Amino acid sequence: MTDYYLFVIIYYVFGETFLRPRLKCVDGELCLITGAGGALGRLFALEFAKEGADLVLWDCNSDANEHTARLARELGVQVRAYTVDLSKRESIYEAAEEVRADVGCVSILVNNAGVVAGRRLLDCPDELLERTLLVNCHALFWMTKAFLPQMKVKNHGHMVTVASALGLFSTACVEDYCASKFGAVGFHESLTHELLAENLSGIKTTLVCPYIVDTGMFAGCEIRKELRGLIPPLEPLYTVQQAMKAILAEQRMICIPRLMYIPFLTRALLPWEANVATYRFMGGDKCMLPFIKNIEMKNSSHVQSPLDSSSLSQPGLFMDKCKDQ
Numbered sequence: 001m002t003d004y005y006l007f008v009i010i011y012y013v014f015g016e017t018f019l020r021p022r023l024k025c026v027d028g029e030l031c032l033i034t035g036a037g038g039a040l041g042r043l044f045a046l047e048f049a050k051e052g053a054d055l056v057l058w059d060c061n062s063d064a065n066e067h068t069a070r071l072a073r074e075l076g077v078q079v080r081a082y083t084v085d086l087s088k089r090e091s092i093y094e095a096a097e098e099v100r101a102d103v104g105c106v107s108i109l110v111n112n113a114g115v116v117a118g119r120r121l122l123d124c125p126d127e128l129l130e131r132t133l134l135v136n137c138h139a140l141f142w143m144t145k146a147f148l149p150q151m152k153v154k155n156h157g158h159m160v161t162v163a164s165a166l167g168l169f170s171t172a173c174v175e176d177y178c179a180s181k182f183g184a185v186g187f188h189e190s191l192t193h194e195l196l197a198e199n200l201s202g203i204k205t206t207l208v209c210p211y212i213v214d215t216g217m218f219a220g221c222e223i224r225k226e227l228r229g230l231i232p233p234l235e236p237l238y239t240v241q242q243a244m245k246a247i248l249a250e251q252r253m254i255c256i257p258r259l260m261y262i263p264f265l266t267r268a269l270l271p272w273e274a275n276v277a278t279y280r281f282m283g284g285d286k287c288m289l290p291f292i293k294n295i296e297m298k299n300s301s302h303v304q305s306p307l308d309s310s311s312l313s314q315p316g317l318f319m320d321k322c323k324d325q
């Protein structure tokens with residue numbers, strides 16, 4: 001018995017590190033992507049379309065979502081776009097009903113949509129902090145309740161959670177975001193254990209934890225100048241291609257780049273003060289300050305108008321277009 005588990009542990013440690021995994025085929029699967037109008041969501045849609053999966057695209061930004069849908073249709077797959085506000089449970093359940101009636105059972109769910117308040121906690125309107133938790137974390141509950149039951153019936157499916165490196169270790173001034181992404185990681189892991197405990201081995205899970213990606217969401221966030229060449233912000237396409245490889249290999253988790261496993265491990269292994277010293281040395285302690293300053297500057301130079309849609313996608317701006325729907 002002990003020998004068996006020892007063998008299994010060694011097999012997976014070395015297997016995952018050294019063996020080239022076989023990639024699964026998702027041709028003909030129905031894949032739902034949230035935040036599909038955004039940078040990574042759009043790229044996920046196009047990568048899944050290239051693999052032959054039909055798509056259901058959700059976003060609160062109808063124009064951006066439709067744009068993704070048009071691009072994906074050009075690749076020859078079936079695509080339906082839905083305007084959904086993920087911060088509202090009812091909006092999720094209603095859209096899920098519509099999807100079931102329109103196209104049937106979703107077999108791959110990519111929970112990708114995410115937001116950040118982008119303000120210092122004490123300066124941030126409560127609603128903006130709440131929104132981060134609702135979109136990045138609570139929505140995972142409702143999405144799972146809406147789509148997992150059909151996967152369970154067939155013991156077939158794949159749940160992908162796009163979390164963040166900031167769901168594995170944290171930094172200053174993004175309390176809302178870290179709380180939501182640590183929540184997403186915990187949710188994802190617990191769900192994975194539950195599926196395994198129920199012997200539902202046909203339902204796969206993948207957790208995606210990227211470092212800064214050059215999509216504009218964290219524009220300005222930077223570490224110490226001398227180290228920026230060593231750990232540069234990630235290209236969006238590279239990020240999604242790495243995530244796709246992990247998904248198709250049915251890998252349980254991926255940090256992008258792999259270097260991000262180091263702060264994840266040292267957070268747990270080193271004494272707190274040693275981690276603080278490392279953060280200070282690498283500029284990880286104040287990396288969010290220029291990002292927040294950026295948003296403050298945009299907010300202060302912006303005359304707020306409900307008709308001015310250019311303001312709405314910027315994090316930290318109090319007007320939230322989703323609220324108007």
Ligand SMILES: NC(=O)C1=CN([C@@H]2O[C@H](COP(=O)(O)OP(=O)(O)OC[C@H]3O[C@@H](n4cnc5c(N)ncnc54)[C@H](OP(=O)(O)O)[C@@H]3O)[C@@H](O)[C@H]2O)C=CC1
Nearest residue numbers: 035037038039040060061085086087113114212213215217
């Ligand atoms: N960019 C980065 O540095 C990193 C990002 N991530 C994660 O990757 C994911 C994608 O990020 P990225 O592509 O950069 O972000 P984007 O802002 O480009 O895309 C997010 C999309 O989600 C949409 N969205 C926001 N709120 C809601 C809502 N309430 N209901 C429905 N849709 C909503 C956005 O619409 P709108 O634009 O109109 O608000 C946007 O289209 C997020 O989960 C993010 O946390 C992880 C690590 C690093």
Ligand SMILES: CC1=C(/C=C/C(C)=C/C=C/C(C)=C/C=O)C(C)(C)CCC1
Nearest residue numbers: 164166171211212218223263282284287
């Ligand atoms: C804290 C810290 C670092 C910086 C991390 C950063 C800057 C992460 C940004 C992540 C983002 C923006 C994720 C979005 O989801 C280092 C230098 C890697 C190592 C030391 C600890």
